[in-house]
Amino acid sequence: MIIDCHGHYTTAPDAHQKFRDQQMAKLKDPLAPTPTPTRISDDEIRETIEKNQLKLQKERGADITVFSPRASAMAHHVGDEEVSQAWTRACNDLIKRVVDLYPENFVGVCQLPQSPGVPISHSVRELERSVRELGFIGCNLNPDPSGGHWTAPPLTDKHWYPFYEKMVELDVPAMIHVSASCNPNFHATGAHYINADTTAFMQFIEGNLFKDFPALRFIIPHGGGAVPYHWGRYRGLADMLKRPPLPEHVMKNVFFDTCVYHQPGIDLLVKVIDIDNILFGSEMVGAVRGIDPQTGNYFDDTKRYIDALSISAADKQRIFEGNARRVFPRLDAILKARGQ
Amino acid sequence: MIIDCHGHYTTAPDAHQKFRDQQMAKLKDPLAPTPTPTRISDDEIRETIEKNQLKLQKERGADITVFSPRASAMAHHVGDEEVSQAWTRACNDLIKRVVDLYPENFVGVCQLPQSPGVPISHSVRELERSVRELGFIGCNLNPDPSGGHWTAPPLTDKHWYPFYEKMVELDVPAMIHVSASCNPNFHATGAHYINADTTAFMQFIEGNLFKDFPALRFIIPHGGGAVPYHWGRYRGLADMLKRPPLPEHVMKNVFFDTCVYHQPGIDLLVKVIDIDNILFGSEMVGAVRGIDPQTGNYFDDTKRYIDALSISAADKQRIFEGNARRVFPRLDAILKARGQ
Numbered sequence: 151m152i153i154d155c156h157g158h159y160t161t162a163p164d165a166h167q168k169f170r171d172q173q174m175a176k177l178k179d180p181l182a183p184t185p186t187p188t189r190i191s192d193d194e195i196r197e198t199i200e201k202n203q204l205k206l207q208k209e210r211g212a213d214i215t216v217f218s219p220r221a222s223a224m225a226h227h228v229g230d231e232e233v234s235q236a237w238t239r240a241c242n243d244l245i246k247r248v249v250d251l252y253p254e255n256f257v258g259v260c261q262l263p264q265s266p267g268v269p270i271s272h273s274v275r276e277l278e279r280s281v282r283e284l285g286f287i288g289c290n291l292n293p294d295p296s297g298g299h300w301t302a303p304p305l306t307d308k309h310w311y312p313f314y315e316k317m318v319e320l321d322v323p324a325m326i327h328v329s330a331s332c333n334p335n336f337h338a339t340g341a342h343y344i345n346a347d348t349t350a351f352m353q354f355i356e357g358n359l360f361k362d363f364p365a366l367r368f369i370i371p372h373g374g375g376a377v378p379y380h381w382g383r384y385r386g387l388a389d390m391l392k393r394p395p396l397p398e399h400v401m402k403n404v405f406f407d408t409c410v411y412h413q414p415g416i417d418l419l420v421k422v423i424d425i426d427n428i429l430f431g432s433e434m435v436g437a438v439r440g441i442d443p444q445t446g447n448y449f450d451d452t453k454r455y456i457d458a459l460s461i462s463a464a465d466k467q468r469i470f471e472g473n474a475r476r477v478f479p480r481l482d483a484i485l486k487a488r489g490q
Numbered sequence: 491m492i493i494d495c496h497g498h499y500t501t502a503p504d505a506h507q508k509f510r511d512q513q514m515a516k517l518k519d520p521l522a523p524t525p526t527p528t529r530i531s532d533d534e535i536r537e538t539i540e541k542n543q544l545k546l547q548k549e550r551g552a553d554i555t556v557f558s559p560r561a562s563a564m565a566h567h568v569g570d571e572e573v574s575q576a577w578t579r580a581c582n583d584l585i586k587r588v589v590d591l592y593p594e595n596f597v598g599v600c601q602l603p604q605s606p607g608v609p610i611s612h613s614v615r616e617l618e619r620s621v622r623e624l625g626f627i628g629c630n631l632n633p634d635p636s637g638g639h640w641t642a643p644p645l646t647d648k649h650w651y652p653f654y655e656k657m658v659e660l661d662v663p664a665m666i667h668v669s670a671s672c673n674p675n676f677h678a679t680g681a682h683y684i685n686a687d688t689t690a691f692m693q694f695i696e697g698n699l700f701k702d703f704p705a706l707r708f709i710i711p712h713g714g715g716a717v718p719y720h721w722g723r724y725r726g727l728a729d730m731l732k733r734p735p736l737p738e739h740v741m742k743n744v745f746f747d748t749c750v751y752h753q754p755g756i757d758l759l760v761k762v763i764d765i766d767n768i769l770f771g772s773e774m775v776g777a778v779r780g781i782d783p784q785t786g787n788y789f790d791d792t793k794r795y796i797d798a799l800s801i802s803a804a805d806k807q808r809i810f811e812g813n814a815r816r817v818f819p820r821l822d823a824i825l826k827a828r829g830q
Contacts, residue, residue: 293675299639300675335633335640340692340727344716345685352680372723376684376716382752383712386778386789387680412722418758438726449726 151490152453153474153481154207156325156371156407156431157215157256159245160222161202163194169240170223177229187240195247202435204255210453212432214485216478218259218290219245222338224329227297231265231272238263238276246284257481258286259325264295266302271312281320287480289317291324291368293350298333298342305350306357314363323367323405323477326350339437347375351404355388355396360403367403367477369429373410373419381422397424405477407431408452408469411438413445416455420469429477430456430470491830492793493814493821494547496665496711496747496771497555497596499585500562501542503534509580510563517569527580535587542775544595550793552772554825556818557585558599558630562678564669567637571605571612578603578616586624597821598626599665604635606642611652621660627820629657631664631708633690638673638682645690646697654703661819663707663745666690679777687715691744695728695736700743707743707817709769713750713759721762737764745817747771748792748809751778753785756795760809769817770796770810 165188172185207215219241226234238261245258260280262273280286291313294300303309305326317324328346329338336342347370360366370377377384385396393399406423409431410416419428431452438449447454456469475482505528512525547555559581566574578601585598600620602613620626631653634640643649645666657664668686669678676682687710700706710717717724725736733739746763749771750756759768771792778789787794796809815822 300673302675304675333640335642335644335689335693337692337696337727340695340724341685341689344688344720344723345681348684348688348716349675349681352677353675355680356677373719376688376719379713379716379719379755379758380684380750382750382755382782382789383684383778384680385784386751386780386782387677389780390778410720410722411726412762414758414761415719415722418719418754421754422752438723438730440726440729442722442726444725449722 151214151485152212152470153430154212154215154432155369155429155474156409156433157203157217158220158433158436159217159248160220160435161198162220162244163190163198165190165194166240166244170237173229173233173237177233187243190244192247192251195251199248199252204252206434207255210451212453214254215256216259216288216474216481217245217248217256219261221290221327222330224261224290224292225297226264226292226295226329227266227332231263231268234265235263242276242280242284242286249285257484258284259288259290260284260286261290262292264292266296269312270310273313274316277313277316277320277322281322281480287478287484288322289324290327292328293326293346294328297329298331298336304353304357306353306359311362314366318363318365321479323369325369325371327371343372343437344375347372348377351375351377351384351400352387354400354404355384355393356391360400367405369405369407369477371407371409371431371433373408373415374406374423378406378419378422401427405429405473408456409433409450410455411449411452412442413455413458416452416459420459420461425461425465425468426473428469429473491554491825492552492810493770494552494555494772495709495769495814496749496773497543497557498560498773498776499557499588500560500775501538502560502584503530503538505530505534506580506584510577513569513573513577517573527583530584532587532591535591539588539592544592546774547595550791552793554594555596556599556628556814556821557588557596559585559601561630561667562670564601564630564632565637566604566632566635566669567606567672571603571608574605575603582616582620582624582626589625597824598624599628599630600624600626601630602632604632606636609652610650613653614656617653617656617660617662621662621820627818627824628662629664630667632668633666633686634668637669638671638676644693644697646693646699651702654706658703658705663709663817665709665711667711683712683777684715687712688717691715691717691724691740692727694740694744695724695733696731700740707745709745709747709817711747711749711771711773713748713755714746714763718746718759718762741767745769745813748796749773749790750795751789751792752782753795753798756792756799760799760801765801765805765808766813768809769813
């Protein structure tokens with residue numbers, strides 16, 4: 151079985167964006183009516199899924215995608231917490247409908263109603279609703295709800311602890327995933343995403359978070375940002391900061407996906423990072439949608455890069471399936487209940 | 491000949507820091523006397539250089555280091571432009587003294603008196619002084635003088651153009667190098683440095699800077715941040731943004747150093763980036779000072795990684811010498827004048 155741990159609903163029906171547009175309109179004109187999520191038919195969802203994610207899933211040979219709302223559209227910096235709350239519920243409810251329509255192909259991960267300057271504990275309720283009521287298996291946690299101004303405390307700060315307690319209680323991991331950037335310095339998918347991955351990892355080295363939460367699990371997407379390429383730097387910095395070696399200090403709790411869009415990058419990832427810490431992911435349909443002229447294949451067809459690795463079939467199975475089932479116990483339970 | 495394109499005076503005499511401390515004291519107490527740079531003897535400089543950079547240069551087998559003030563101490567976010575101005579002059583003057591004491595071993599690159607919210611044109615004078623009066627061959631340009639708040643415009647913005655005009659006129663490159671981070675999210679050498687490298691590269695993809703300045707040259711340090719590891723992503727993003735392929739759009743003007751502290755990282759760098767775009771650098775004595783228990787060698791002894799590459803001697807010579815002489819024409823002229 152092949153589990154893609156990183157997929158977003160980047161192709162949601164126009165009606166979904168219409169609700170967002172109405173939210174924006176009300177932000178500009180407080181006298182505008184308070185919008186409610188636009189009605190979306192099952193056919194509209196089928197149309198957008200079958201022509202995109204489901205089609206690519208079949209073509210490329212994945213079985214099930216861990217599916218969450220479009221990351222760049224979370225935009226926690228827009229409006230206030232109430233706006234974020236309403237948008238988040240609409241986004242998560244839409245994911246739930248995709249999962250209900252294609253339960254064999256998608257499993258849900260939720261967006262959170264984060265907002266700059268607001269305690270993360272306010273997101274606990276949506277996590278609880280998503281896991282207990284919608285059957286989701288994890289969440290996307292934004293370390294920078296300001297959208298590129300980095301005004302929140304580091305992920306190791308007690309600020310985040312109420313949320314971590316709930317994650318542990320529910321036994322769900324978080325993918326650390328920023329959203330759009332409203333800082334002109336940072337291109338969203340070319341700088342902000344990758345920087346956030348790198349930043350989060352270094353915060354974990356500096357802190358002692360996993361002493362307080364030994365069962366906490368994070369996926370750092372996009373192949374761990376810059377971390378594997380600079381693995382010597384991070385091993386050296388842990389040493390300089392008098393931290394334990396990374397395998398015990400961080401790597402029992404942190405996992406990288408395979409959203410690295412060329413073979414040499416994936417080769418490096420698998421060379422320096424323990425196989426047990428790597429989860430197959432493609433982020434499709436996502437950041438990079440074109441065909442690589444050097445290979446003739448889609449940049450984000452990351453399964454090909456794993457297939458091409460000179461590692462054992464058992465190791466590949468861990469990347470494709472085993473590790474994801476360990477990091478997402480609720481996914482494992484769903485699959486087991488189906489006899490998979 | 492082996493040219494290390496990236497070395498900082500991280501071991502400057504205590505007296506140098508004393509001046510900085512007095513600057514800080516005056517920031518706290520405006521009635522304190524305006525400090526002037528503390529007197530530093532040649533012996534103090536010799537002591538700090540011979541026991542550190544010069545010793546390591548000899549032990550590791552480099553011939554000459556492109557030497558600049560300690561990057562993390564530039565701290566452009568501290569005080570105002572006047573403070574930055576005085577500190578910068580003191581730092582650059584100290585580098586000049588190192589170069590005068592060891593002209594065979596060091597060549598100078600200057601810090602700039604940047605300050606948040608101030609036009610970069612104010613730095614033109616110090617660049618001119620450093621190149622024309624001190625004989626320096628380049629500069630370190632900080633894309634984020636705010637120290638982790640990223641309040642300056644992107645490097646492709648016209649804000650920076652007066653400085654680029656002077657760089658082109660003087661025929662000197664800039665290393666893009668941030669300083670300390672005053673944002674608790676970003677560890678300086680573990681996150682802020684690497685993020686800045688990645689961010690700058692993506693800004694160059696988004697913009698059209700090298701159409702306006704075909705002769706402008708930048709070195710992105712720390713192996714180009716996350717860029718080589720995500721080379722597929724950047725090739726794909728250039729394509730999505732309808733930019734020309736990277737070799738013509740960016741890579742005639744942008745160079746990466748080899749400050750990547752493990753063999754697999756250097757292997758990747760050389761695999762995906764054209765040899766002509768790679769300059770040998772170690773950043774020693776710098777960010778990571780320990781010994782890698784996996785190899786028994788210093789993490790930042792990057793020459794070993796280049797030596798171990800399966801590339802031709804001619805290619806190694808380009809990384810060690812040829813490319814640096816091309817990117818730093820004033821270094822080439824100095825060496826040629828010596829018959830080197």
